Amino acid sequence: MNYLKWFLLFVFTIVFQGTLVNLISINGIRPDIVLLVLVFSTFHINRTEAIIFGFSVGLIQDLITGGIPGMSSLCKTISALIAYNLQHQKWYQFSFFRFLLVFLIVVTIHETVYFIIFQFGSGLNFWMMVLQYVLPSILYGIIMAILLFLIFPEQYFKMTKKIK
Amino acid sequence: MIQKIIYSLSGFRDYFIFLCCIIFSTVLLFSQNHKQVLSLRAAGADLFSSVEKKFAVFTNSFHAVKDNVRLNDQYQILLRRYQALENLQWENRHLLDLLDYKKKIESDHVLGKVIGMGTYQNTRYIKLDVGSKDGVKKNHPVVSHKGLVGKIFLVGENSSMCQTIADKNFGLSVRDMKTRTTGIMKWNSPGIAQIFEIPKQDHIDLGDRIITSGFSEIFPPGINLGKVVRIDPGQKDELTKLVFVELSENLRDLEFVFVIMYQSEKE
Numbered sequence: 001m002n003y004l005k006w007f008l009l010f011v012f013t014i015v016f017q018g019t020l021v022n023l024i025s026i027n028g029i030r031p032d033i034v035l036l037v038l039v040f041s042t043f044h045i046n047r048t049e050a051i052i053f054g055f056s057v058g059l060i061q062d063l064i065t066g067g068i069p070g071m072s073s074l075c076k077t078i079s080a081l082i083a084y085n086l087q088h089q090k091w092y093q094f095s096f097f098r099f100l101l102v103f104l105i106v107v108t109i110h111e112t113v114y115f116i117i118f119q120f121g122s123g124l125n126f127w128m129m130v131l132q133y134v135l136p137s138i139l140y141g142i143i144m145a146i147l148l149f150l151i152f153p154e155q156y157f158k159m160t161k162k163i164k
Numbered sequence: 165m166i167q168k169i170i171y172s173l174s175g176f177r178d179y180f181i182f183l184c185c186i187i188f189s190t191v192l193l194f195s196q197n198h199k200q201v202l203s204l205r206a207a208g209a210d211l212f213s214s215v216e217k218k219f220a221v222f223t224n225s226f227h228a229v230k231d232n233v234r235l236n237d238q239y240q241i242l243l244r245r246y247q248a249l250e251n252l253q254w255e256n257r258h259l260l261d262l263l264d265y266k267k268k269i270e271s272d273h274v275l276g277k278v279i280g281m282g283t284y285q286n287t288r289y290i291k292l293d294v295g296s297k298d299g300v301k302k303n304h305p306v307v308s309h310k311g312l313v314g315k316i317f318l319v320g321e322n323s324s325m326c327q328t329i330a331d332k333n334f335g336l337s338v339r340d341m342k343t344r345t346t347g348i349m350k351w352n353s354p355g356i357a358q359i360f361e362i363p364k365q366d367h368i369d370l371g372d373r374i375i376t377s378g379f380s381e382i383f384p385p386g387i388n389l390g391k392v393v394r395i396d397p398g399q400k401d402e403l404t405k406l407v408f409v410e411l412s413e414n415l416r417d418l419e420f421v422f423v424i425m426y427q428s429e430k431e
Contacts, residue, residue: 018216019216019219020219048177048181059189059192063208064208066205070194071189073189074189074193
């Protein structure tokens with residue numbers, strides 16, 4: 001997949017995240033589809049590209065969806081690097097469950113960093129936020145990853161071939 | 165030497181880019197109120213709002229469906245509450261009427277609740293929750309605030325049965341309140357009774373109020389029954405005419421009645 005295709009996929013995902021994902025939100029908890037696609041993309045690109053994609057996607061998300069500028073770009077840059085490093089280890093053999101495990105680690109780090117920054121100056125209790133937002137978001141993200149696997153299994157198989 | 169440094173640094177290129185991105189993001193985070201950042205955000209939000217408007221059709225229709233379901237639920241709840249309130253209002257008005265009527269009754273009386281009705285199309289018998297313990301006896305008249313209901317024909321300890329004026333076998337002496345003409349009234353059809361034995365020369369008008377005559381030993385005089393709605397003059401060779409009365413009390417809606425101790429007083 002060339003850069004243009006990845007770029008278009010990210011644009012589509014950001015638009016989807018900013019508009020239609022609200023329809024599947026449960027008590028304000030929304031799955032981060034952009035992060036899922038970002039983790040997925042790190043199979044197909046190199047580390048530099050992963051970092052730049054992570055940063056760019058986060059920045060665009062911040063600017064167009066009215067978020068705090070720098071917040072998503074920071075979280076997504078860290079997430080992209082971690083996702084890349086975890087998935088390109090020599091010991092790493094692709095399987096869907098391992099992908100889920102990587103995604104679980106990445107989404108946990110992403111949500112934790114995000115809410116740590118968000119908590120500054122808000123006066124909110126961090127552990128309350130973990131219970132009310134972080135854990136449900138992680139859970140919803142994992143469910144979404146499983147659902148996407150069930151909907152588009154061939155994309156995952158393509159990814160498997162590439163890793164091998 | 166410099167080449168060596170550059171070569172060794174190139175191995176960390178990714179992390180250098182990573183560091184730059186992190187620093188840039190952090191700077192952005194701490195310069196939220198900067199004029200240029202604000203204008204960039206405004207431009208981004210403007211750009212995205214046009215996309216959002218396109219998607220608004222889907223989101224709005226989705227929310228409309230959700231709202232519709234929610235509003236329907238609320239409507240059902242409010243409808244049930246409204247019906248309960250309407251029922252309470254009706255009961256309140258009914259009880260107030262009863263209270264008002266209670267003050268007018270001169271004889272001893274007991275308030276009874278209707279606990280059962282005949283399953284026939286016309287209510288011929290009703291069951292009351294008062295019996296001999298409350299002083300109810302056979303042939304005691306039963307009235308509501310609207311008028312005569314019937315008479316007690318069976319008395320138990322805690323309940324009694326009332327034969328209503330809707331029973332075809334039930335006949336009573338009645339009087340036109342205005343002209344004082346008397347006759348015998350019997351049930352005819354739902355909500356309508358018929359007065360027999362009224363001489364043709366006796367004057368009765370439509371709309372005249374019909375009351376009990378007081379000739380009977382069971383019913384005291386002056387209890388309302390209804391109003392005249394039709395007069396049948398009969399055949400030429402007949403001596404009497406037929407008068408149809410619309411009964412004041414709709415027996416199907418009865419909830420509370422008074423049992424008057426009229427007969428016992430007489431005795």
